[in-house]
Amino acid sequence: MTIGGAEEEHITTTAAPTPTRRLYRPRDHRIIAGVATGLARHLGVPVIAVRIALVVLLGLDGLGLMLYAVFWAVLPQEAAGEEPVERRNLAAALPFAAIGLGVVLLEGLVFGDNGVVSTAGWLVAVIAVGAGVIWHQSDPTRRGHWADNASQMPWVAAIVAESDRRSFLFRFVGGGVLVAVGIIGIVARYARTGSLSSVLNGLIFALVGLMGVGVVVAPLLWRTFNQLRAEREGRIREQERAEVAAMIHDQVLHTLALIQRNSTDIKEVQRLARGQERSLRNWLYKPTASPTERFAAALEQAAAEVEDTYAISVETVVVGDTECDEQVAALVAAAREALVNAARHAGVETISLYAEVEADELSVFVRDRGAGFDIDTVGESRHGVRGSIIGRMKRHGGRAEIRSAPGDGTEVRLTMPATRESAGAVKETAR
Amino acid sequence: MTEPEPIENRRLTVFLVDDHAMFRAGVRAELGAHVDVVGEAGSVSEAITRIAATTPDVVLLDVHMPDGGGRAVLESMRRTHPQVKFLALSVSDAAEDVIGLIRAGARGYVTKTISPDELAAAIKRVADGDAVFSPRLAGFVLDAFAARPDVPVADPELDQLTNREREVLRLLARGYAYKEIAKELYISIKTVETHVSNVLRKLQMSNRYELSRWAADRRLV
Numbered sequence: 001m002t003i004g005g006a007e008e009e010h011i012t013t014t015a016a017p018t019p020t021r022r023l024y025r026p027r028d029h030r031i032i033a034g035v036a037t038g039l040a041r042h043l044g045v046p047v048i049a050v051r052i053a054l055v056v057l058l059g060l061d062g063l064g065l066m067l068y069a070v071f072w073a074v075l076p077q078e079a080a081g082e083e084p085v086e087r088r089n090l091a092a093a094l095p096f097a098a099i100g101l102g103v104v105l106l107e108g109l110v111f112g113d114n115g116v117v118s119t120a121g122w123l124v125a126v127i128a129v130g131a132g133v134i135w136h137q138s139d140p141t142r143r144g145h146w147a148d149n150a151s152q153m154p155w156v157a158a159i160v161a162e163s164d165r166r167s168f169l170f171r172f173v174g175g176g177v178l179v180a181v182g183i184i185g186i187v188a189r190y191a192r193t194g195s196l197s198s199v200l201n202g203l204i205f206a207l208v209g210l211m212g213v214g215v216v217v218a219p220l221l222w223r224t225f226n227q228l229r230a231e232r233e234g235r236i237r238e239q240e241r242a243e244v245a246a247m248i249h250d251q252v253l254h255t256l257a258l259i260q261r262n263s264t265d266i267k268e269v270q271r272l273a274r275g276q277e278r279s280l281r282n283w284l285y286k287p288t289a290s291p292t293e294r295f296a297a298a299l300e301q302a303a304a305e306v307e308d309t310y311a312i313s314v315e316t317v318v319v320g321d322t323e324c325d326e327q328v329a330a331l332v333a334a335a336r337e338a339l340v341n342a343a344r345h346a347g348v349e350t351i352s353l354y355a356e357v358e359a360d361e362l363s364v365f366v367r368d369r370g371a372g373f374d375i376d377t378v379g380e381s382r383h384g385v386r387g388s389i390i391g392r393m394k395r396h397g398g399r400a401e402i403r404s405a406p407g408d409g410t411e412v413r414l415t416m417p418a419t420r421e422s423a424g425a426v427k428e429t430a431r
Numbered sequence: 432m433t434e435p436e437p438i439e440n441r442r443l444t445v446f447l448v449d450d451h452a453m454f455r456a457g458v459r460a461e462l463g464a465h466v467d468v469v470g471e472a473g474s475v476s477e478a479i480t481r482i483a484a485t486t487p488d489v490v491l492l493d494v495h496m497p498d499g500g501g502r503a504v505l506e507s508m509r510r511t512h513p514q515v516k517f518l519a520l521s522v523s524d525a526a527e528d529v530i531g532l533i534r535a536g537a538r539g540y541v542t543k544t545i546s547p548d549e550l551a552a553a554i555k556r557v558a559d560g561d562a563v564f565s566p567r568l569a570g571f572v573l574d575a576f577a578a579r580p581d582v583p584v585a586d587p588e589l590d591q592l593t594n595r596e597r598e599v600l601r602l603l604a605r606g607y608a609y610k611e612i613a614k615e616l617y618i619s620i621k622t623v624e625t626h627v628s629n630v631l632r633k634l635q636m637s638n639r640y641e642l643s644r645w646a647a648d649r650r651l652v
Contacts, residue, residue: 313544317570317604320577352566352606356573365605411605 025075031093035071055100064100251279271311278304289321295328295362296321299355302336306351310343313350320357322418330396331362331416337388338366338412346370346410362416369409375402389414443558446487447471448478448504449520450496454543458491458550465551475503482508486515488558492537494521494528505535518557529568534635539563556609561624562631569603572634589637592630599626 023042025034036054040047057064255276262268289297296318303314322328335353342351348370355364385402389412393400398416443466447455455471462468470485472478475498482490482504490508492501505517519532519540529540538557541550542565553563564572576592592600595616602612609627613620 315566315606317566319570319573319604350606354566354570354601354605356601367606369606 023075025072031096032068033072035068035075038075039071051096052099055096056103058100058103247283251276267311271308274311274313275304275308278307293324294321295324295332295357296355298324298329298332299335299353299364302332303339303353306336306339306343310340312343312348314339314353315350316353318355318357322357322362325419327396327398327416327419328362330392331364331398331414334389334392334398334400334414335364335366335412337392338364338414341385341389341412342366342368342370342410345373358418360418362418364414365411366414367409367411372404372406372408372410374406375404442467443489443554444469444485444487445554446478446482446485446490448473448482448490448496448501449493450474451493461547462551462554465547466554475499478504479507482515483512486512489516489518489554491520491554492517492532494519494532501532501537502535505532505537509536516557516560518553518563529565530571530634533568533631536635538631540568541565542567556624559624560628562627564600564603564627564630566604566606569600572630573597573600573604575639576633576637586638589633590639592633596626596630599623600630603627 023038025038026041028037031051036050037047040050043050054064054068057067255272259269259272262272291298291301299318300316303316306312307314324332335355339351339353342348346368348368350368352367353364354367355362389402390400393414393416396416398414401413402410403413404410445462445466445468447458447468448471449455449458450473452473455473459468459471466489469487470481472481475496478490490504492504494501496503501517501519508515508517517532517537519529519537520543521528521540522543533540538560539553539562541553541563545553545565556563572592576590576597598616599612602615607615609620609623612623616623
């Protein structure tokens with residue numbers, strides 16, 4: 001009882017991690033009935049090996065076929081899973097059919113009666129095996145691609161498609177083997193009966209024939225190749241055009257419509273025009289950088305927000321760039337506050353924003369030529385200046401200096417010592 | 432105003448080159464009070480023949496035009512009419528667009544959003560043989576001439592900015608006028624103008640890596 005219990009426990013523990021060790025016919029990855037896949041999973045060998053073994057066994061008086069039929073009849077089918085079962089792909093059976101045909105023919109040629117043996121038989125056998133292997137090895141997605149590109153002549157596309165090195169190598173080796181076998185076959189066939197000169201003549205005529213085929217096919221291949229290239233270029237152009245059209249439609253036309261509707265409100269028109277100008281500029285001249293990652297992008301975004309909110313223009317100049325960290329974010333926030341102050345109190349239409357990233361220091365200058373104010377009279381009441389600019393910079397190890405006089409404009413100067421990472425980033429952009 | 436008077440006491444003659452007739456009309460109206468607009472052209476070939484005929488003091492030159500843009504005008508005029516000064520004017524303040532014109536011989540660059548008074552001041556400055564930098568152009572020059580330990584300097588005279596030039600450019604980029612820069616640095620306006628002109632010369636002549644790389648990227652030399 002105890003021993004049996006222990007044994008049972010032992011079995012369950014070992015069985016638990018590998019529950020699929022039972023022989024059945026799976027529903028997925030099957031070509032005909034799933035026999036080969038089931039066997040492969042049970043034996044732990046690649047399914048391709050099982051399939052080839054079955055196909056080769058066909059040669060032994062159809063043993064492969066018999067085995068397959070027996071397994072099909074005996075093995076239970078896997079219980080239906082939740083996922084929808086992929087459709088059976090009969091095209092996948094083609095390479096194995098070709099290989100099988102080749103094996104049968106080869107067997108007939110090697111072991112069968114000599115009456116059956118003929119050059120045609122050899123050729124068919126070799127080509128069938130080679131083509132089957134190549135077809136199976138080629139990438140199925142690329143096969144779909146061929147069919148898309150040259151729907152009239154998929155076989156041409158298959159040959160001329162620009163392929164990766166591996167498939168080129170494969171084709172090269174496969175083609176080379178076919179040629180070699182063909183030549184050896186011819187020599188072997190005629191050397192026995194005729195003289196060597198007739199063999200040579202045969203070879204020369206074969207070459208002439210090949211050249212003829214080449215002359216006939218080459219322009220066709222060339223044209224197809226060019227068509228494919230032209231189509232691809234056309235697609236890229238079409239894509240670019242669509243992108244421009246979408247941008248103009250989504251933004252420019254929209255803005256123009258809004259401007260027409262608000263034509264009496266000068267401020268609003270200015271704001272719309274400025275916003276559109278900015279987004280077009282960005283689209284035309286700048287690679288997009290994330291404002292959460294880059295200092296320059298963050299500053300530009302802050303300037304854009306102030307422009308949009310207060311209908312003024314901010315002339316932004318940023319020299320150098322660095323990555324955003326907590327301190328840099330604080331610097332940007334203080335700069336934004338300075339911009340907002342200038343926009344609200346200075347009474348001007350243009351604010352200058354200048355930022356420079358140096359190896360040891362980041363600095364930002366916000367300047368307007370507006371009303372200005374007496375820094376001493378502002379006192380504690382103006383939270384924007386004391387808290388959001390000076391206080392914020394101090395808390396993060398930086399410095400803020402405000403120069404202003406009534407009637408003489410205002411300049412806010414912010415400096416932040418560079419952290420080690422941002423100093424590294426400067427070097428990086430310098431390269 | 433401590434601005435120096437122009438060398439001659441007559442009104443300056445200005446020629447407008449821009450393919451947008453509406454913009455030409457606007458500038459003509461704005462500048463009427465300050466200078467004499469002696470002609471305008473809407474295409475490169477028209478500009479070349481009519482500038483040669485009128486020989487203005489300053490040509491306001493649009494960067495983007497069909498058939499080669501402002502560069503084409505500059506290149507064909509520079510040799511035959513070296514006394515004509517060119518001021519580039521563009522909606523795009525992308526430095527990439529501007530450097531080509533500067534290196535082809537333009538004395539300065541301003542954006543089309545500039546106010547009429549500032550534009551008139553810029554025209555006067557260019558006519559006097561000085562240089563005009565927009566803030567963004569100043570920023571670009573600072574970027575291109577940044578002191579970098581890993582970039583070899585072939586000609587220190589042309590490939591590096593002096594500290595003073597750097598300071599002047601920084602203030603320009605911060606939106607300071609020449610007068611304000613002079614006050615800030617305790618130098619005369621004439622000295623500021625000299626610094627900016629020197630920077631312009633370096634920008635035109637230097638073979639710094641950043642500039643040549645930039646030119647190569649756009650097939651400009």
